[in-house]
Amino acid sequence: MDEFDEMGYSLSRLIPESDHFDHGNAALHPNKPLHNIEHEVAQLTKLRSNPNERLTRIGPRRQDLPVSTIRMLAGREGNYSGRGGRFSSADRCHVLSRYLPVNGPWLVDKMSSRAYVSQFSADGSLFIAGFQDSHIRIYNVDRGWKVQKNIHAKSMQWSVTDTSLSPDQRHLVYASMSPIVHMVDVGSSETESPANITEIHEGLDFSSGDDDGGYSFGIFSIKFSTDGHELVAGSSDDSIYVYDLEANKLSLRIPAHSSDVNTVCFADESDHLIYSGSDDTLCKVWDRRCLKTTGKPAGVLTGHLEGIAFIDSKGDGRYFISNGKDQTIKLWDIRKISSSPTRTPGIRISDWDYGWMDYPSQAKDMKHPSDQSVATYRGHSVLRTLIRCYFSPAYSTGQKYIYTGSHNSYVYIYDLVTGAQVATLKHHKEPVRDCSWHPYYPMLISSSWDGGVVRWEFPGSGEAPAPYPRKRLWRRQFY
Known part of the structure; x- marks a missing residue:
């Protein structure tokens, strides 16, 4: 019998089993035990999303299912965990991570142009969507x-490829x-600029003054630093750029890869480390801190x-995930980096083009013999465009899931540790x-x-969902 929470939702149906998963190199050697680092990922996830041991002892339950929300709340009220009637962050994640955002969908907006990028602000109060027809809506x-700002992008070439909101959301x-x-x-909730006629769009030149002001390259990915003083960008000229906003000039150009740099991001709040992913695989x-001396990456x-289509950092300066055109997401630990890439002839499919061809069926089970990743997730598709993937929120899930868009029009949610497809949004x-x-909140926008x-x-x-201001009360009760 399924265990049900107080809302009548079958928990076991939320987490179906899946065989679309392998553990890095261990998948190449089925009889070989998992590496310690993979156990560490599992342990870290458990520490951040498992309830206090005392709360698990309240009443009978099946050991293979989560502690029910009712038992958790009862344990909190009875101060079983000794925290003065408060949930720990792990307790909170254990409860909230069970309520996956799978109901709906409800329409936010419908445009006549392709949506390319869309992201919540760090505090969730704003949502930004960029479209191919030059519109960016906040x-x-x-x-x-309500549309707070309707921006008509300047000097557009092809599409809005990326957006980034400053840490202060200004x-x-x-x-x-x-x-x-x-x-x-960005303005405030009291100011709107739907016509966007008088808006000032400050142009930041990433060209280093080496060209004639034309469009010698394009930018696929751009991100603010944690302090808001810099921008990092990945470009079609195989380079990484860092722009100093305070000095209003380009401060660094790295000839980083041998093909397009599709994605870049800072590793953590220190902004010392940068991750990059390229079409060179x-x-x-x-x-x-050492780039000017060595001129080389810290590792590959x-x-x-x-x-590589996209990279998302876990924010701890250690782990990140990447979405690849080989139709996989990979989880990486940067402690496994090597000083130079391991090249194995014949791995790439030379006559395949993801822009208009389906991925060859015979290639779907191929594995790199020198794969350094911690884990690989399969099931979604990365075709035609640079599909993006992310860790689920730390606050509500302890980052125990990975989610991604897909060429086949679905959103996939994977369990970080087991690799199971816990939800598919169609x-x-x-x-x-x-x-x-x-x-x-348990809310996802596609x-x-x-x-x-x-x-x-x-x-x-x-x-239908409740009005949003009321949900703040729902959030507070899980502190």
Whole structure:
């Protein structure tokens, strides 16, 4: 019999078994035990999402199922954990991570152009979506998804390829297939600029003054540093750029890869380490503290068979995930980096083009003989466009899931440790390029080439979600 929570939802149906998973190199040697580092990932995840041991002893339960929410609340009220009637962060994650945002969807917006990027702000109060027709919309989540700002991007080439919101949420930068990145004021909830006629779009030139002001390269990925003083970008000229916003000039250009740098990000809040992924199939780690001396990456990680579409950092300066055109997500530990890539002839499929061809069926089970990744996740598809993947929120799930868009128009949610597909969200008619999980609420937004931006939630038994300001009360009760 399934264990049910107080809302009547079958927990075992939330987490179906899946065989689309392998543990890094261990998958190449089925009889070989898992490496210690893989046990460490599992242990860290348990520490961040398992309840206090005393709470697990309240009443009878099946050991293979989570402690029910009712028992958790009863244990908190009875102070079983000795925390003065409060949940620990792990207790909170144990409860909230069970309520996956699978109900819906409810329409946020519908545009006549492909949606390329969409992300929540760090506090979840804003949501930004960028479209191929040059529109970037900023929605105020707490005011019923009202459009706070409708930006018409300048100097567009092909599409809005990426956006990034400053840590103080005052400025937004956006990029396209151009060396000019533009920055615009976000404004406040009281100011709107739907016409966008007088808006100042400050142009930041990433070209180093080496060209004639034309579009010699484009920018695929751009991110603010934690302090908001710098931008890091990956480009079509195989380079990584760092722009100093205070000095208003380019401060660093790294000839980083042998092909397009599709994705870059800072590893953690220190902003010393940068991760990059390229069409040359390699992930690289760059330490800016020694870069000027060595001119080389701190290390290289090999394992993908095709180009890297996207990288997301766990934020701890150690782990990150990458979405690859070989139709896999890989989990990496930078302590396994090597000084140079391991090249094995014949791995890449030379006559295959992800832009218009399906991935060859005979290649789906191929594995790199020198794979340095910790784990590999399969089931989604990365075709036609740079599909994005992410860790689930630390606050509500302890980052125990990985989620991704997919060319086949679905959103996939994987269990980080087991690799099981715990949910598949089906609604869109075209590729889902980007998706974003709210940092605190059980809410996920998916955006697609069909122009749709839709909201998935777990409000209960399928009823329409409650007004958003009320959900702050729901969040507070799990502190």
